[in-house]
Amino acid sequence: MTGRSAFAFATGCVLGGGFYTAAQALLSGQAQQIVPIAGAIAVSSLFPMLLVKSQARSNAKKVNLSLSQRLDVLKAHALVNIVDEQSRVVEVNDKLLDLTGYTRADLIGKPVTMLYDEAGKKLAAEIRNNLARGKTWQGETPLMRADGSIFYTHTTVMPLFDTKGHWVGSISARTDVTHVNKLMSERSTASTLHELNDDVWIVDAESQSFSYMNRAAMRRFGVSSEIYTQKTLTDFAADYGLAPIKIACDALVESDGAFAQLECDMDAKTFQVTIKHLHDYDEAGRLLIMLEDISRRVEQERLEANFISTVSHELRSPMTSIKGSMGLLLSNAAGNLPKSARGLIEIAHRNADRLVLIINDILDLDKISSGQMDFDIKRINISELVQESISASATLNQRFAMNIECVGTEIPHWIDTDPNRIMQILTNLLSNASKFSKSNGRITLSLEAKGQDLRVSVRDEGAGIPAKDQPKVFQRFADMANSERSVKGGTGLGLSICKAIVENLGGSIGFDSVEGVGTTFFFTLPKANAKAHQLEEMVQFREVG
Amino acid sequence: MIKLLHVEDDADIREIAKMALELSGDIEVVQCVSGEDALTVVQSFVPDVFLLDMMMPGMTGMQTLEKMREMPGLDQIPAIFMTARAQHAELEELRNLGAADVISKPFDPMSLGDQIKSVMAKTT
Numbered sequence: 001m002t003g004r005s006a007f008a009f010a011t012g013c014v015l016g017g018g019f020y021t022a023a024q025a026l027l028s029g030q031a032q033q034i035v036p037i038a039g040a041i042a043v044s045s046l047f048p049m050l051l052v053k054s055q056a057r058s059n060a061k062k063v064n065l066s067l068s069q070r071l072d073v074l075k076a077h078a079l080v081n082i083v084d085e086q087s088r089v090v091e092v093n094d095k096l097l098d099l100t101g102y103t104r105a106d107l108i109g110k111p112v113t114m115l116y117d118e119a120g121k122k123l124a125a126e127i128r129n130n131l132a133r134g135k136t137w138q139g140e141t142p143l144m145r146a147d148g149s150i151f152y153t154h155t156t157v158m159p160l161f162d163t164k165g166h167w168v169g170s171i172s173a174r175t176d177v178t179h180v181n182k183l184m185s186e187r188s189t190a191s192t193l194h195e196l197n198d199d200v201w202i203v204d205a206e207s208q209s210f211s212y213m214n215r216a217a218m219r220r221f222g223v224s225s226e227i228y229t230q231k232t233l234t235d236f237a238a239d240y241g242l243a244p245i246k247i248a249c250d251a252l253v254e255s256d257g258a259f260a261q262l263e264c265d266m267d268a269k270t271f272q273v274t275i276k277h278l279h280d281y282d283e284a285g286r287l288l289i290m291l292e293d294i295s296r297r298v299e300q301e302r303l304e305a306n307f308i309s310t311v312s313h314e315l316r317s318p319m320t321s322i323k324g325s326m327g328l329l330l331s332n333a334a335g336n337l338p339k340s341a342r343g344l345i346e347i348a349h350r351n352a353d354r355l356v357l358i359i360n361d362i363l364d365l366d367k368i369s370s371g372q373m374d375f376d377i378k379r380i381n382i383s384e385l386v387q388e389s390i391s392a393s394a395t396l397n398q399r400f401a402m403n404i405e406c407v408g409t410e411i412p413h414w415i416d417t418d419p420n421r422i423m424q425i426l427t428n429l430l431s432n433a434s435k436f437s438k439s440n441g442r443i444t445l446s447l448e449a450k451g452q453d454l455r456v457s458v459r460d461e462g463a464g465i466p467a468k469d470q471p472k473v474f475q476r477f478a479d480m481a482n483s484e485r486s487v488k489g490g491t492g493l494g495l496s497i498c499k500a501i502v503e504n505l506g507g508s509i510g511f512d513s514v515e516g517v518g519t520t521f522f523f524t525l526p527k528a529n530a531k532a533h534q535l536e537e538m539v540q541f542r543e544v545g
Numbered sequence: 546m547i548k549l550l551h552v553e554d555d556a557d558i559r560e561i562a563k564m565a566l567e568l569s570g571d572i573e574v575v576q577c578v579s580g581e582d583a584l585t586v587v588q589s590f591v592p593d594v595f596l597l598d599m600m601m602p603g604m605t606g607m608q609t610l611e612k613m614r615e616m617p618g619l620d621q622i623p624a625i626f627m628t629a630r631a632q633h634a635e636l637e638e639l640r641n642l643g644a645a646d647v648i649s650k651p652f653d654p655m656s657l658g659d660q661i662k663s664v665m666a667k668t669t
Binding site: 313314316317318319320321322323324325327328331333352356376 | 555557558561562564565568600629630637650651652653654655
């Protein structure tokens with residue numbers, strides 16, 4: 001059959017509505033029915049260059065292209081399937097089977113929606129509505145392979161009618177556009193990268209020559225691609241004071257590491273520099289270097305850190321005057337006080353003390369939060385320290401009329417630790433035990449060696465901690481017994497600070513409490529501290545030398 | 546009688562310290578409002594001990610001490626600092642810089658005189 005007669009027949013098919021048969025013939029390869037196929041192709045615009053323009057038709061005639069050749073092109077190029085009016089697959093071409101991984105038996109008679117994911121199924125309903133109204137549908141559809149993976153197709157779906165004009169199904173021709181989408185996506189990514197506010201550099205891992213800079217980086221350094229491609233990281237490190245970046249890149253390549261991060265100052269700004277070693281290009285790979293300006297964040301953190309410290313310190317000056325004045329009044333420096341006035345001044349003085357404790361605790365918490373709490377590790381006899389802590393708490397013990405007993409302090413217990421911080425913990429635990437004990441109650445302070453550790457415990461015979469409050473004991477400003485705290489003078493911070501100190505010293509802290517019986521707070525510390533040992537060895541070495 | 550030069554910018558704290566020190570009975574107190582003021586006063590009054598506030602507008606307590614150390618007859622006088630920055634490391638730093646003692650603010654006015662005498666006993 002010639003091209004002219006094929007075209008004439010196809011046109012007839014369009015008018016007569018014989019597409020369904022035609023399309024079946026295309027896929028089943030029945031030569032005598034091939035002519036209507038061309039009609040289907042024509043209308044669905046798969047070969048507009050052949051059929052739409054008369055010039056093109058004329059050219060086709062000149063080259064005498066056979067219809068089977070044309071169909072071969074279509075079959076080779078597109079994924080084609082036909083469905084009936086129930087959307088069940090009637091036929092598919094080999095290319096569709098190749099790309100989806102299904103066999104013909106897998107698909108024939110099955111709903112075409114088995115080729116769709118959830119998004120595709122929604123789209124299928126829209127396509128079906130179009131077809132039912134006799135309209136051809138064109139657009140992008142995702143198709144799901146037998147293994148569940150997705151690929152994208154540009155699709156034309158045309159309705160098929162029988163000789164009486166009844167809608168009997170549809171034919172779809174699809175082109176795999178996954179790679180086109182990927183290219184578009186990559187181009188979009190590259191474009192986004194170029195427009196980022198952060199600097200992006202790419203350098204060769206071996207030669208460290210620049211292969212890419214985004215717009216922000218080019219603007220910062222005032223260079224074009226012609227210039228930066230002539231430069232290496234060494235040039236930039238020298239020209240812009242970026243030696244730390246160069247050193248970090250060298251170390252990353254040397255260790256064959258994947259990732260490094262550092263902070264670097266440039267032009268009075270602070271940058272967070274992230275370096276990634278990419279091996280996707282060649283063996284040596286590339287270094288992707290990103291510079292984020294974190295100057296504002298750094299400044300904000302500095303201001304926040306200074307704020308707490310400054311406010312706390314600024315509070316101390318007026319507190320000095322308030323506490324000092326009341327202290328002098330109570331010592332009769334301004335003459336004898338009437339009894340009622342003395343009572344009131346004592347209340348004010350006690351609460352001024354409490355305020356100072358809160359300020360100290362806030363400063364400690366600030367130091368803990370910023371990791372700046374300092375420790376001065378020494379080898380000490382903790383038995384002596386325990387006795388000192390009892391003396392230091394004498395005023396409190398008198399106020400609450402406590403009897404303190406010591407167990408295990410009659411022998412020395414040597415430990416490498418920070419004596420000032422241990423004193424802080426002991427006075428805090430003793431203070432708590434005093435405040436929450438009955439008047440004339442007994443407090444037992446015990447020392448016990450446990451293998452490589454030393455356990456210190458403070459036991460009171462007070463009311464105990466209610467079970468519901470126990471999980472909150474080490475929380476800051478835990479809301480348990482708030483009224484008790486205000487009466488007894490706690491800050492609500494002490495135990496959380498104790499916990500942080502003990503943990504920083506390599507130990508652990510805990511408690512046992514039974515309501516109505518009492519509470520025992522305990523902490524264990526390693527007797528030996530590696531840092532103290534190093535210092536000790538250095539001293540011994542010097543003495544021997 | 547111990548002659549003490551107290552340098553403190555806060556007038557209330559000056560007054561409390563003066564009253565507390567004079568209560569002890571054997572301390573003569575001369576007070577200055579700034580480091581610059583102290584540098585003038587020491588030209589006519591040579592104390593036995595300096596009591597210096599650390600944080601002051603203008604010269605800090607440490608800068609004041611450094612300047613006074615350069616003046617004839619003042620290089621061996623013990624110096625006690627008062628500071629509101631009472632963290633352990635900061636106190637140690639002051640001691641390492643030559644402070645005979647460091648008193649944390651708020652201080653106890655009733656023991657201030659004894660602290661001064663204790664330092665004098667150690668240094669003489």
